[in-house]
Amino acid sequence: MTQVAPYGTWVSPITAADVASEDARPGWLGWVSGDLWWTESRPNEGGRVTLMRRRAAPAASPVAEAVEEMLPAPWYVRSRVIEYGGHPWAARPAGRPGPVVFANWADQRLYRLEPEAPGSEPRPVSPVPEISAGMRFADLFIHPELDEVWCVRETRTGPAPTDVTRDIVAVPLDGSAAEDPRLIRVLAASHHFLCCPRLSPDGERLSWIGWDHPSMPWDETVLCVAEVTAGQAGSAKVVVGGGRQAIVQAEWAGPRTLVYVNDPDGWWNLYRLELPSGEPEAPHPQALCQREEEFGGAMWQLGQRWLAPLADGTIAAVHGRGASQLSILGADGVLRAVHSPYTEWASCLTASGTEVASVAASPQCPHEVVRVDAVSGEISVVRAAPAGAADPAYLPQPQARTVRAADGRDIHATVFPPRNPAFTRPPDQPPPYVVFVHGGPTGRTSMVYDLEISYFTSRGIGVTQVNYGGSTGYGRAYRERLVHNWGLVDTADCAEVARALAAEGTADGSRLAIRGGSAGGWTTACSLVTDGIYQGGVIYYPILDLAGWRTGETHDFESQYLESLVGPWPEASAVYHDRSPVNRADHLSAPFLLLQGLEDVICPPLQANRFLDRVAGRGIPHAYLAFEGEQHGFRRAETIVAALEAELSFLGQVLGFEPPDVPRLRLVT
Numbered sequence: 001m002t003q004v005a006p007y008g009t010w011v012s013p014i015t016a017a018d019v020a021s022e023d024a025r026p027g028w029l030g031w032v033s034g035d036l037w038w039t040e041s042r043p044n045e046g047g048r049v050t051l052m053r054r055r056a057a058p059a060a061s062p063v064a065e066a067v068e069e070m071l072p073a074p075w076y077v078r079s080r081v082i083e084y085g086g087h088p089w090a091a092r093p094a095g096r097p098g099p100v101v102f103a104n105w106a107d108q109r110l111y112r113l114e115p116e117a118p119g120s121e122p123r124p125v126s127p128v129p130e131i132s133a134g135m136r137f138a139d140l141f142i143h144p145e146l147d148e149v150w151c152v153r154e155t156r157t158g159p160a161p162t163d164v165t166r167d168i169v170a171v172p173l174d175g176s177a178a179e180d181p182r183l184i185r186v187l188a189a190s191h192h193f194l195c196c197p198r199l200s201p202d203g204e205r206l207s208w209i210g211w212d213h214p215s216m217p218w219d220e221t222v223l224c225v226a227e228v229t230a231g232q233a234g235s236a237k238v239v240v241g242g243g244r245q246a247i248v249q250a251e252w253a254g255p256r257t258l259v260y261v262n263d264p265d266g267w268w269n270l271y272r273l274e275l276p277s278g279e280p281e282a283p284h285p286q287a288l289c290q291r292e293e294e295f296g297g298a299m300w301q302l303g304q305r306w307l308a309p310l311a312d313g314t315i316a317a318v319h320g321r322g323a324s325q326l327s328i329l330g331a332d333g334v335l336r337a338v339h340s341p342y343t344e345w346a347s348c349l350t351a352s353g354t355e356v357a358s359v360a361a362s363p364q365c366p367h368e369v370v371r372v373d374a375v376s377g378e379i380s381v382v383r384a385a386p387a388g389a390a391d392p393a394y395l396p397q398p399q400a401r402t403v404r405a406a407d408g409r410d411i412h413a414t415v416f417p418p419r420n421p422a423f424t425r426p427p428d429q430p431p432p433y434v435v436f437v438h439g440g441p442t443g444r445t446s447m448v449y450d451l452e453i454s455y456f457t458s459r460g461i462g463v464t465q466v467n468y469g470g471s472t473g474y475g476r477a478y479r480e481r482l483v484h485n486w487g488l489v490d491t492a493d494c495a496e497v498a499r500a501l502a503a504e505g506t507a508d509g510s511r512l513a514i515r516g517g518s519a520g521g522w523t524t525a526c527s528l529v530t531d532g533i534y535q536g537g538v539i540y541y542p543i544l545d546l547a548g549w550r551t552g553e554t555h556d557f558e559s560q561y562l563e564s565l566v567g568p569w570p571e572a573s574a575v576y577h578d579r580s581p582v583n584r585a586d587h588l589s590a591p592f593l594l595l596q597g598l599e600d601v602i603c604p605p606l607q608a609n610r611f612l613d614r615v616a617g618r619g620i621p622h623a624y625l626a627f628e629g630e631q632h633g634f635r636r637a638e639t640i641v642a643a644l645e646a647e648l649s650f651l652g653q654v655l656g657f658e659p660p661d662v663p664r665l666r667l668v669t
Contacts, residue, residue: 009659010459011423012420012459028303030089051100101140125149147174152195187226187233195217200228213563272288294473326340344360367448368382368384411467412473416453435497455648460657462507466494468523495527498512512533544610545607545610566579592620594624
């Protein structure tokens with residue numbers, strides 16, 4: 001029997017601790033001697049990331065071995081390259097036994113692990129840097145013939161965030177460079193940013209992607225190739241890219257054949273490039289599959305993989321428009337979907353022979369490690385979702401929506417109505433709604449199982465995620481709506497969706513809130529100082545002062561991001577000043593909750609402190625929670641629990657309900 005109760009007061013079995021445990025999701029897959037490996041986070045161990053393995057089934061057994069953890073605490077597999085990190089481990093090519101090399105979070109050194117020597121301690125193969133954690137590695141592979149790991153290296157050269165150099169290097173696996181850094185050989189240093197180093201099957205060519213400021217990797221990149229002789233790369237040659245093309249991945253499909261993802265026509269599609277054999281003419285790209293869909297995405301981390309060439313000449317690809325699926329592109333040019341219960345596939349494809357593995361999810365299923373036979377289409381689950389996943393009856397039933405704005409532009413969103421089988425609403429009362437704003441801002445949300453959303457919807461609070469103009473998944477034109485308009489288009493699109501839901505009776509227009517982190521925190525703060533539609537906002541680790549952020553208060557990767565989002569510096573300095581929430585505190589009329597990690601180098605605490613100083617004494621109810629040991633994005637279970645419970649209490653106070661199961665958050669003025 002259901003109980004009638006006000007929205008927001010419904011009792012839910014989904015706790016903040018459940019949400020924190022959900023963060024133990026898999027990623028960064030790869031093959032080691034026929035076994036599948038991946039990383040997996042541990043929120044209850046301070047957010048540590050470990051390496052997991054599932055052995056292939058013995059020939060005589062139809063059942064695969066159990067999943068096992070390969071690195072105990074305190075080992076923490078995570079790279080800090082460009083601060084957002086990248087693929088942090090590598091092994092010998094499939095079928096060849098040998099060590100596994102990984103980047104350790106604490107010191108950012110590379111370590112060698114011997115998988116077949118249980119109990120052995122990992123040994124360092126890179127040196128102790130002159131600056132603490134100042135030499136970082138990502139996007140690794142082990143050379144098939146040489147006893148070396150080849151990868152992107154990032155080196156801090158001074159105290160400023162932009163005192164950074166990057167190169168592609170070869171690090172000896174015997175540990176000699178741990179004592180003598182001069183033994184690390186530089187292979188390439190063509191651009192300020194480098195990623196995707198790949199060796200051709202015959203070992204004679206090295207390819208990589210490069211770009212320079214002020215471009216971001218979704219603005220403009222180039223694909224480079226260098227001849228390799230005796231383990232040393234020659235001079236770099238740009239073979240394709242530039243001119244408002246953004247290549248985001250390239251893989252070798254033969255000794256002289258590259259397949260890659262590029263967007264010369266406004267959509268990230270698949271292309272092939274045949275390198276000439278000594279001829280002077282430039283190679284000509286061939287489109288493999290042209291669709292108004294995305295076969296790539298925003299490269300926020302080094303080593304993301306949307307495509308994987310297979311041994312039979314086909315290509316596995318993650319693609320879609322506003323969502324993603326896995327398909328196999330045949331030699332005949334036909335794209336054949338892999339039929340599965342999943343609605344979202346992660347950009348971490350890995351292939352061995354004609355088998356593909358990735359991480360996939362759906363609105364009812366958390367992220368799982370999945371293995372696919374590309375020939376038969378057979379799917380097997382390698383790492384299933386945790387057994388304690390939420391009862392499906394308490395999960396929202398999401399709805400994809402497209403809102404048409406007054407000027408005719410389309411805005412893409414997902415709506416998650418409240419749902420709890422034990423409760424129903426009072427008659428004629430629409431629910432309160434919270435607009436969830438994704439980060440980036442060059443990013444997108446996906447319609448998948450998300451306990452953080454269910455935490456609110458199961459308590460009677462509706463959620464809508466908005467893929468505002470600037471989001472990926474809808475082509476270059478859609479994501480470039482945000483050029484010089486950050487703080488305008490994003491806030492307007494979020495407000496349009498909120499108003500549309502209120503106008504149709506889905507949401508209570510008098511009980512709307514907005515929340516977001518990082519760039520989403522910026523949009524939330526901008527919304528609170530420009531639009532009176534919201535009764536409150538929850539701001540996670542935000543950007544609040546554009547001028548400060550542009551002039552040294554963030555890391556190197558994003559230090560010139562605002563050139564495209566806001567305008568050229570210093571010519572547009574007045575825009576930087578006028579658009580920043582820190583300079584518009586007198587326009588703030590709604591309460592807010594501000595949450596910040598004290599070790600955040602991307603959106604540092606000083607921005608939050610500056611905003612709080614401007615708000616002080618203005619009579620705006622607010623709360624500030626700062627967390628020791630947290631960086632950009634909360635990873636510790638206790639932090640996630642504290643933040644969510646504070647957010648629920650805050651929403652209750654500003655939207656007019658009393659949640660029954662969380663401590664009351666104290667707001668000050």
